Amino acid sequence: MSSLAVTDTAWEAVIGLEVHAQLSTKSKAFAPVSIEYGAAPNTNVTPLCLGHPGTLPVLNENLVRYIVKMGLATNCNIARKSIFARKNYFYPDMPKGYQISQFDTPICYGGHLDIRLEDGTTKRVNLTRIHMEEDAGKSIHDQDPHNTLIDLNRSGTPLIEIVSEPDIRTPQEASAYMVRIRQIVQYLEICDGNMEEGSLRCDANVSIRPKGETKLGTRTELKNMNSFRNVERAIQYEIERQIQLVENGGTVVQQTRLWDANRMETRQMRSKEEAHDYRYFPDPDLPPVIITEEFLKDIEASLPEMPDVRKDRFVNEYKLPEKDAQILTENKYLADFFENALNGIDNPKAVSNIVITEVRRVLNEENIGIEEFRISPERLHELVSLREGDKISSSAMQTIFNEMLESDKSASDIAKEKNLLQVSDTGFLEPLVEQVIADNPDESARYREGKKGLMGFFVGQVMKQSKGKANPQLVTKMVQSKLDSE
Amino acid sequence: MSVSLKDVYYMANLARLSPDEAEARQLQKDMNQILEYMEQLNEVNTDDVEPLEHVIPLSNPLRADEAREPLDHEEALKNAPDADSDYFRVPRVIE
Numbered sequence: 259m260s261s262l263a264v265t266d267t268a269w270e271a272v273i274g275l276e277v278h279a280q281l282s283t284k285s286k287a288f289a290p291v292s293i294e295y296g297a298a299p300n301t302n303v304t305p306l307c308l309g310h311p312g313t314l315p316v317l318n319e320n321l322v323r324y325i326v327k328m329g330l331a332t333n334c335n336i337a338r339k340s341i342f343a344r345k346n347y348f349y350p351d352m353p354k355g356y357q358i359s360q361f362d363t364p365i366c367y368g369g370h371l372d373i374r375l376e377d378g379t380t381k382r383v384n385l386t387r388i389h390m391e392e393d394a395g396k397s398i399h400d401q402d403p404h405n406t407l408i409d410l411n412r413s414g415t416p417l418i419e420i421v422s423e424p425d426i427r428t429p430q431e432a433s434a435y436m437v438r439i440r441q442i443v444q445y446l447e448i449c450d451g452n453m454e455e456g457s458l459r460c461d462a463n464v465s466i467r468p469k470g471e472t473k474l475g476t477r478t479e480l481k482n483m484n485s486f487r488n489v490e491r492a493i494q495y496e497i498e499r500q501i502q503l504v505e506n507g508g509t510v511v512q513q514t515r516l517w518d519a520n521r522m523e524t525r526q527m528r529s530k531e532e533a534h535d536y537r538y539f540p541d542p543d544l545p546p547v548i549i550t551e552e553f554l555k556d557i558e559a560s561l562p563e564m565p566d567v568r569k570d571r572f573v574n575e576y577k578l579p580e581k582d583a584q585i586l587t588e589n590k591y592l593a594d595f596f597e598n599a600l601n602g603i604d605n606p607k608a609v610s611n612i613v614i615t616e617v618r619r620v621l622n623e624e625n626i627g628i629e630e631f632r633i634s635p636e637r638l639h640e641l642v643s644l645r646e647g648d649k650i651s652s653s654a655m656q657t658i659f660n661e662m663l664e665s666d667k668s669a670s671d672i673a674k675e676k677n678l679l680q681v682s683d684t685g686f687l688e689p690l691v692e693q694v695i696a697d698n699p700d701e702s703a704r705y706r707e708g709k710k711g712l713m714g715f716f717v718g719q720v721m722k723q724s725k726g727k728a729n730p731q732l733v734t735k736m737v738q739s740k741l742d743s744e
Numbered sequence: 745m746s747v748s749l750k751d752v753y754y755m756a757n758l759a760r761l762s763p764d765e766a767e768a769r770q771l772q773k774d775m776n777q778i779l780e781y782m783e784q785l786n787e788v789n790t791d792d793v794e795p796l797e798h799v800i801p802l803s804n805p806l807r808a809d810e811a812r813e814p815l816d817h818e819e820a821l822k823n824a825p826d827a828d829s830d831y832f833r834v835p836r837v838i839e
Binding site for chain 2: 283284285290291292293298299300301302303304305308316317318319320322341346348349350397398399402404405406407408409410535537540542544545546547548
């Protein structure tokens with residue numbers, strides 16, 4: 259099934275994404291209690307989170323601030339008045355019988371964002387809306403054979419839902435879109451963007467149609483894709499499934515399908531025939547959210563430097579190649595790490611090189627984020643400074659870097675301990691250079707006759723005599739002037 | 745606009761209620777009466793009237809983003825029909 263390449267067929271896929279981002283506020287959307295991840299079950303709760311009668315929601319100001327930030331960063335219109343609605347359904351992890359959400363008056367609407375594709379081009383994806391809502395609790399089905407267990411710590415956690423227009427055409431674009439969303443929420447510092455832990459979640463609406471057709475086909479909704487790679491794989495699988503189905507005379511049925519990352523397939527969860535009728539209506543407990551000009555200006559002023567602006571600054575201010583700047587700024591925390599490690603070093607490219615090749619290699623190998631990286635930017639700064647000041651060779655820099663991963667020692671302590679400091683002391687090197695020239699009269703003669711390629715031989719000999727500690731650039735200069743003067 | 749008996753059963757199902765036929769017919773009658781009463785609004789031109797979601801003219805009183813003491817864990821589970829020491833316990837939900 260996976261051999262079918264979507265681009266080779268007579269079909270086109272139409273994809274829209276609904277992304278939920280869990281906001282990194284200190285407290286819940288409507289209750290003053292922590293949303294900390296990993297707390298003991300049912301300890302971060304209030305009577306409101308448990309759906310007790312007589313409780314009333316009070317809106318967290320940061321929910322409004324954060325979503326307006328997101329709206330501004332994605333070119334949305336901000337509704338001066340928007341209201342909360344109740345989305346009614348029964349499920350045990352939602353004890354009050356409805357989710358507080360927004361329905362026909364979302365606070366942000368009609369924006370767009372540009373995604374970067376693999377061939378270097380960009381594509382604009384329009385946004386339908388971004389609205390505020392609360393999360394439900396957690397149901398645990400596999401711990402007790404006879405019961406479902408309910409943990410309401412997550413109940414009431416603030417979420418924003420970002421709904422795209424069906425502008426996406428390929429699984430790769432979907433994944434690029436998610437990368438872009440993560441980048442923006444991280445830059446705004448409103449969500450940690452961690453898909454594996456579920457603070458960024460994605461549902462995809464997928465349909466197919468013959469190329470050239472403008473009407474939309476029947477769509478299926480995909481859930482449970484908890485990484486960028488799984489978003490891509492699940493959508494790819496689903497497009498191929500629909501094409502095969504239709505080409506074999508079948509019809510696509512509107513349904514929700516779950517992605518199973520172990521079996522690498524989507525399977526039906528529930529059909530929309532029995533779909534919920536949520537009976538949205540305005541929540542009488544929550545007054546309209548009014549956004550004043552003053553509030554809006556305040557948030558506009560607090561917007562941080564966004565990724566594209568930062569990328570351009572890296573190119574202009576640090577003279578980095580476009581590609582380096584792109585990689586470094588893709589993740590806010592990596593860009594922060596780079597700037598902290600740079601901290602005044604004259605050669606930004608040297609810092610960029612070690613971050614892009616060595617640091618990212620370790621992050622990939624260990625599958626960790628830059629926040630968990632063991633070498634602080636300050637320690638890396640010292641390492642690059644040693645190299646830039648010619649105190650260590652490039653191979654010594656590699657050795658020290660690897661050693662720093664295993665200990666808390668500073669670069670210069672490791673350099674001393676391992677005897678890796680380069681000798682740039684001409685008083686020490688002079689006799690070595692003289693000795694090597696004296697010991698190799700044939701080579702010296704041939705060098706003077708024009709065999710300049712022998713320079714490497716002399717430098718190598720001096721390096722050997724110094725047990726690898728001599729500064730090779732300096733040795734080259736000394737050998738040159740010695741041979742040329744005699 | 746009128747409510748059929750089928751509509752009543754549909755709504756009852758959404759609300760997890762199971763009225764018998766006599767109750768359902770009574771509900772149908774009540775609902776239709778309510779709708780009929782509301783239809784009087786159609787006599788008024790509301791083209792320039794904004795929808796009113798709330799009768800009291802309040803706007804969002806916002807709360808500072810602070811976490812305070814949560815409800816005590818035992819207190820939280822106390823009124824549950826069923827619970828273990830950590831969780832609320834409900835009949836198994838099968839997807």
